[in-house]
Amino acid sequence: MFHKILIANRGEIAVRIIRCCRELGIKSVAIYSEADRDAMHTRLADEAVCVGPAPANLSYLNIPSVMAAAEVTHAEAIHPGYGFLAENADFADIVIESGYTWIGPTPQSMRDMGDKVTAKALMQQAGVPLIPGSDGAVSSVEEANAVAERCGYPIIIKAAAGGGGRGMKVVYQQASLTNAFLMAQSEAAAAFGNDTVYIEKYLEAPRHIEVQVLGDHHGNIVHLFERECSIQRNNQKVMEEAPSPFCSDATRQKLYQAAIAAAKSVDYRSAGTIEFLMNADQSFYFIEMNTRIQVEHPVTEWITGVDLIEWQIRVAAGERLAFKQSNLKRKGHAIECRINAEHPFKFTPAPGTIELFHAPGGRSVRIDAAIYSGYTIPPFYDSMIGKVITHARTREKCLRRMQRAIEELVVSGLTTNQELHRRLLANPALQAGDFNIHFLEEWLEQLPED
């Protein structure tokens, strides 16, 4: 096992990894920007190294700086968390070539899944269901027209190198296609440095359901059931739960099989997530694989009892998974609410100083956060400041527990989305599990102006 790990991240995920290291008897090294001197991860780690000024491209994304921090602290391995450099295969290569262990999948798996056109071709070979669409990249308006005619409108144009819900265009009729296609290409070039786009049929009211997988270096791969992540805004998840309140058991088995086939086809050797869209008739399609730990991993940890960060570290160190698929059992229900420093309904960022932070407690409530009373949230990074996760035997009880946890939570001195969660949790459709990926946006439109 490693003696020291460098965590190339900040915020709640850096804190989560530091805590795990401590439990495993591993020393932790935090990196921080000049804006994060007082951040929780900087304070909590055994050592902390400043890697540059506030803007992420000068610090958390500054590869030479991060590597220098690993060298001066004699770290043996690097955990990238999520976001920042987590899905950067070139960074993973540099880490490995410099003699450190990369706590994540192989750079090859990252590349295969990171380019969505490549990923879809691999999934097709593996027999994983795909949304009808173009056969690979689409490079001209004529080709786009032909694909759209074949699939029928609406269609969605997506960037091969896209991520984070960016670089997508929905087209409802032929008249808009030319413009949308050319814009999608130039936006993809500007945002991702790669103008490759592809086309899919646009599913009108799907649910977002994803499967957690975990593999080791000895050919073992398991799934850890599904998460329902349909409560989104601008393709950003707001609330997640496990299991999905919608999937039938028969669909679940097919979903897990598809996820395992997807992971095996890229020889996956870490924690990863296969994302699917699911229609009302429970037909489902692969959309992408995230080759990293995800924000919503705690709901899976709670229903399975498996510490996913611990197993990322263990398999990176060469250990075998200590459990087989048949040992994994689902227990109860878990829900996560993301707490963001932003306007609860307009979603504009609202960084500021936290006067008072009071975390809810009691039975089966978990808080993964990176805040404390008196902490000033810097304006340079993601607005998510923490997560509240609850668990209970049934979904109904779990929702009740989350309601009381959100009532108890105090983050004063600045604006958070706590009120959004309070109202969402009281919504009858949400309580009934009756929603799709448009639910949150449609519901927000109906809310009175004030």
Ligand code: ADP
């Ligand atoms: P990203 O990597 O940017 O997150 P994804 O391919 O995972 O891109 O898609 C993000 C979200 O966009 C999905 O969760 C879904 O809400 C929507 N989406 C993507 N493809 C389709 C599609 N073919 N039909 C309907 N919605 C889609």
